[in-house]
Amino acid sequence: MGTDLELTIGPPAHGGFCVSRHEGRVVFVRHTLPGERVIARVTEGGESSRFLRADAVAVLDASPDRVEPVCRHAGPPRTDGSGGCGGCDWQHASLPAQRRLAAAVVAEQFQRLAGLEVPVVVQPVPGDVAGFEWRTRVEFAVSPSGRAGLRPARSHDLIPLEECPISHPRVLESLVLQADWRDSRAVDVIAPSDGETVVVPIPRRRAEQPRTVPIVREKVTTPAGEWSYAVSARGFWQVHPGAAATFVTRVMEVLAPRHGDRVLDLYAGVGLFALPLAEAVGETGSVIAVEGDAIACKQARVNGASQPQITVIEGRVETELASLGSQLGSQPVDLVVLDPPRSGAGRDVMAALCARGPRVIAYVACDPAAVARDTAYAMEHGYRLAELTAYDAFPMTHHVECIAVLVPA
Ligand SMILES: C[S@@+](CC[C@H](N)C(=O)[O-])C[C@H]1O[C@@H](n2cnc3c(N)ncnc32)[C@H](O)[C@@H]1O
Structure with a gap:
C-alpha cells in the first residue's frame, strides 16, 4: 500500500479501471487509459495478494484520448485536497473514448461469459449535455x-x-x-x-x-405516446433525463406487441414498460407486472389504474414465476421484458422464462456481466441473442445500460 509503480496500461475492465501487470501480477489501475505509461500508487493489496489495485498519480505518456477533468473532485486524491471522488471513473477521457471503453467492456463480457463475439456501439442518450448535468x-x-x-x-x-x-x-x-x-x-x-x-x-x-417520503411525477414522451408515472422519491427511476423514454422506445420497437398478446414485465418498478405495453396489447391482451418492492407495486397499481389488462404481482420474480399458472392458465407467454437489478435474473429465472416460449425477450440491463451471463442461460434453453444495443446512460462513470433482444434460436 502506498508504493509507486511505473506501469504500462492495458485494456479497460468492468468496474472503471484498466488492467496492467507488475512482475507477473495483475494490477487494476484507476484514472488511466489504455496505452498510457503512468506512475500508479498501490491502494489495495500487498506482498501475498493475487492482484493489486492502484491509482494513476502521474502520467508519463498520455493517451490521445486524455482530457482535463472538468470537476476538481475527479481523479486521484491530490495534496491540495482535490480529486478522490468515486462518482466519476472516466472524466479524464473524452466522451467518444468513454463510449469506446464501455463498448469494449460490454463486448468482453459477452465474449467471456456467453462465448459470443458481439459488435458493440455505445450510443449517447438523447438530450445528453456533453456527459454532464444528467444525475436527476x-x-x-x-x-x-x-x-x-x-x-x-x-x-x-x-x-x-x-x-x-x-x-x-x-x-x-x-x-x-x-x-x-x-x-x-x-x-x-x-x-x-x-x-x-x-x-x-x-x-x-x-x-x-x-x-x-414524497411521491414525485415522471413524464415519458416517445414518438409513440406519452405516459405519466407516480414514483416514490426514494424509489427506482432511471436517472438520466433521456433514459426512460429511450428504453421505452427501444423495448416497444423490439417487442412489437400485437393486440391480444400476453406479456410479462419482470422487475417492473412502477410500471415504466407495463403502461405502454398494456396500451399496445389492448383490452384483449394482458400484462403481468412482477415487482418485489411493496411501495413500487402500490405506485404501479395507481399508474395502471385505467388499464384493467395490467395485473401487478408483489413478490420476488424467482418465486412468483413458478406460480403464475393461475394468471396465465395453460397459455404460453407472447412477450417478456425484464429489467433486473445488477445481480441479474439468474439461471432458474431465465430457464422458466424460456420454457414459456415467448416470441421475443427484451432484457434491459444495468450490468453487462449479468446480461451476458443470463444470455448464456437463455442459449441453453433454445434462445439466441438477436440484437444488442448499449447506451451511455451514466456518462463519466463506468456504468452502461444494455438492451439485449433474445429470440427462439
Ligand atoms: C432496475 S429496476 C427496474 C424498474 C423498472 N423496470 C424501471 O425501469 O423503472 C429493478 C427493479 O426490480 C426490483 N427487484 C429487485 N429484485 C427483485 C426480485 N428478486 N424480484 C422482483 N423484483 C425485484 C426492484 O425493486 C426494482 O424496482
Whole structure:
C-alpha cells in the first residue's frame, strides 16, 4: 500500500479501471487509459495478494484520448485536497473514448461469459449535455461537519463536494452542497421531469426513517405516446433525463406487441414498460407486472389504474414465476421484458422464462456481466441473442445500460 509503480496500461475492465501487470501480477489501475505509461500508487493489496489495485498519480505518456477533468473532485486524491471522488471513473477521457471503453467492456463480457463475439456501439442518450448535468437523483452522504459529499471508490470515507457537474442543475439549485445536514446521515435530492425538485434528508439513526417520503411525477414522451408515472422519491427511476423514454422506445420497437398478446414485465418498478405495453396489447391482451418492492407495486397499481389488462404481482420474480399458472392458465407467454437489478435474473429465472416460449425477450440491463451471463442461460434453453444495443446512460462513470433482444434460436 502506498508504493509507486511505473506501469504500462492495458485494456479497460468492468468496474472503471484498466488492467496492467507488475512482475507477473495483475494490477487494476484507476484514472488511466489504455496505452498510457503512468506512475500508479498501490491502494489495495500487498506482498501475498493475487492482484493489486492502484491509482494513476502521474502520467508519463498520455493517451490521445486524455482530457482535463472538468470537476476538481475527479481523479486521484491530490495534496491540495482535490480529486478522490468515486462518482466519476472516466472524466479524464473524452466522451467518444468513454463510449469506446464501455463498448469494449460490454463486448468482453459477452465474449467471456456467453462465448459470443458481439459488435458493440455505445450510443449517447438523447438530450445528453456533453456527459454532464444528467444525475436527476443523487444520494449524497453527509460528513460529520454536516456537509454533503460523495465517497471515494471502494471506501467509506467522505469527500465534501464543492461542485458536481454530472448532477442535474435542478439538483444543485436545491443548494444541497451549501446547506448544513448535521442531523442527517444522507440526503436524497430528486429532480423529477414533472414537478419541483424534492429533498429528502435521511435521519442519522438507522432505525429512524424519513417521516414522509414524497411521491414525485415522471413524464415519458416517445414518438409513440406519452405516459405519466407516480414514483416514490426514494424509489427506482432511471436517472438520466433521456433514459426512460429511450428504453421505452427501444423495448416497444423490439417487442412489437400485437393486440391480444400476453406479456410479462419482470422487475417492473412502477410500471415504466407495463403502461405502454398494456396500451399496445389492448383490452384483449394482458400484462403481468412482477415487482418485489411493496411501495413500487402500490405506485404501479395507481399508474395502471385505467388499464384493467395490467395485473401487478408483489413478490420476488424467482418465486412468483413458478406460480403464475393461475394468471396465465395453460397459455404460453407472447412477450417478456425484464429489467433486473445488477445481480441479474439468474439461471432458474431465465430457464422458466424460456420454457414459456415467448416470441421475443427484451432484457434491459444495468450490468453487462449479468446480461451476458443470463444470455448464456437463455442459449441453453433454445434462445439466441438477436440484437444488442448499449447506451451511455451514466456518462463519466463506468456504468452502461444494455438492451439485449433474445429470440427462439
Ligand atoms: C432496475 S429496476 C427496474 C424498474 C423498472 N423496470 C424501471 O425501469 O423503472 C429493478 C427493479 O426490480 C426490483 N427487484 C429487485 N429484485 C427483485 C426480485 N428478486 N424480484 C422482483 N423484483 C425485484 C426492484 O425493486 C426494482 O424496482
